[in-house]
Amino acid sequence: MLAEGLHKRFDGKAALDGFDLAVPAGTVCGLLGPNGAGKTTAVRILATLLRLDGGRAEVAGHDVVREAPAVRRQVALNGQQSTVDDVLTGRENLVMWGRLYHLSKRQASLRAEELLEQFGLADAADKRAKHYSGGMRRRLDLASSFITAPSVLFLDEPTTGLDPRNRGEVWREVKRVVAEGTTVLLTTQYLDEADQLADQIVVMDTGRVAAQGTPDHLKSKLGGDRIEVVVRNSDELPVVAGVLGEDAEVDHDAFRVSAAVVDRVAALTRVTSALAAKGVEAEDIALRRPTLDDVFLAITGHKAVAEVQS
Ligand SMILES: Nc1ncnc2c1ncn2[C@@H]1O[C@H](COP(=O)(O)OP(=O)(O)OP(=O)(O)O)[C@@H](O)[C@H]1O
Numbered sequence: 001m002l003a004e005g006l007h008k009r010f011d012g013k014a015a016l017d018g019f020d021l022a023v024p025a026g027t028v029c030g031l032l033g034p035n036g037a038g039k040t041t042a043v044r045i046l047a048t049l050l051r052l053d054g055g056r057a058e059v060a061g062h063d064v065v066r067e068a069p070a071v072r073r074q075v076a077l078n079g080q081q082s083t084v085d086d087v088l089t090g091r092e093n094l095v096m097w098g099r100l101y102h103l104s105k106r107q108a109s110l111r112a113e114e115l116l117e118q119f120g121l122a123d124a125a126d127k128r129a130k131h132y133s134g135g136m137r138r139r140l141d142l143a144s145s146f147i148t149a150p151s152v153l154f155l156d157e158p159t160t161g162l163d164p165r166n167r168g169e170v171w172r173e174v175k176r177v178v179a180e181g182t183t184v185l186l187t188t189q190y191l192d193e194a195d196q197l198a199d200q201i202v203v204m205d206t207g208r209v210a211a212q213g214t215p216d217h218l219k220s221k222l223g224g225d226r227i228e229v230v231v232r233n234s235d236e237l238p239v240v241a242g243v244l245g246e247d248a249e250v251d252h253d254a255f256r257v258s259a260a261v262v263d264r265v266a267a268l269t270r271v272t273s274a275l276a277a278k279g280v281e282a283e284d285i286a287l288r289r290p291t292l293d294d295v296f297l298a299i300t301g302h303k304a305v306a307e308v309q310s
């Protein structure tokens with residue numbers, strides 16, 4: 001899958017502003033970025049649901065504009081909007097999708113049974129989807145994306161709002177289709193999800209690529225470990241920030257200040273005695289490796305939404 005210089009405007013405002021992407025076949029690319037970065041727009045263009053204004057893109061070996069029907073035959077999309085048919089039961093929905101993917105009646109019904117079980121819908125299999133809860137609809141919708149293994153699968157925030165068990169099932173299915181050769185482009189607000197699944201991460205901001213690489217590569221770009229100091233009193237935050245130096249990041253809600261360090265243990269000793277000298281008694285002082293959260297924050301200046309909500 002390849003995109004070069006994609007542009008898309010809505011009402012004169014750029015949603016994509018020179019977006020590039022290269023995803024080798026059979027790998028998973030995780031697309032991260034703050035709300036409004038252009039993730040869904042990029043996915044919809046690549047899945048031929050939206051027309052691009054400039055640039056070019058190839059999916060499953062076909063041009064998304066000139067050969068859109070050929071692309072459509074080889075891709076599946078699970079979007080932020082559901083494709084569940086309300087009038088049908090959960091089981092009927094899955095069998096219908098199986099038939100659309102050219103499974104025999106028997107295969108479609110076997111696969112429906114497996115997926116109902118796996119996504120915790122077996123008990124509700126014969127209820128009409130309009131009586132499903134939000135979470136159940138979401139799971140049914142997701143299950144329909146995993147009936148077969150398409151050449152390319154687009155998953156737009158597949159696990160937003162799912163509980164941990166169901167997130168695990170989605171991850172398992174993603175790994176299964178990838179093992180069968182599917183290329184996956186997945187957007188997510190959860191950095192641990194990208195860490196788990198993605199071979200390559202692309203961080204988007206304001207319609208273009210802000211950073212990309214493997215999860216490890218991105219973490220190592222931040223350079224080394226971080227020291228974190230938590231205080232009891234928010235008045236002490238500026239004092240701690242002064243001790244940790246110019247690059248210190250202050251999290252006012254968590255009463256926490258952190259900064260990159262190069263010399264681990266020496267830094268710990270230095271910070272501890274500097275704080276004592278200023279009469280600050282820290283609640284906690286710790287060293288830790290950078291996480292994708294740090295990467296995201298450093299690149300976009302925002303936290304991932306998932307963390308803001310928690
Ligand atoms: N159909 C539309 N009409 C007008 N503006 C749109 C439309 N779709 C997207 N936009 C705008 O384009 C920009 C990118 O939106 P997009 O949905 O691609 O972001 P996103 O990264 O998927 O965000 P989120 O994390 O909230 O899902 C936003 O400013 C959005 O308001």
Ligand SMILES: [Mg+2]
Pocket residue numbers: 039040041080156
């Ligand atoms: Mg979106």
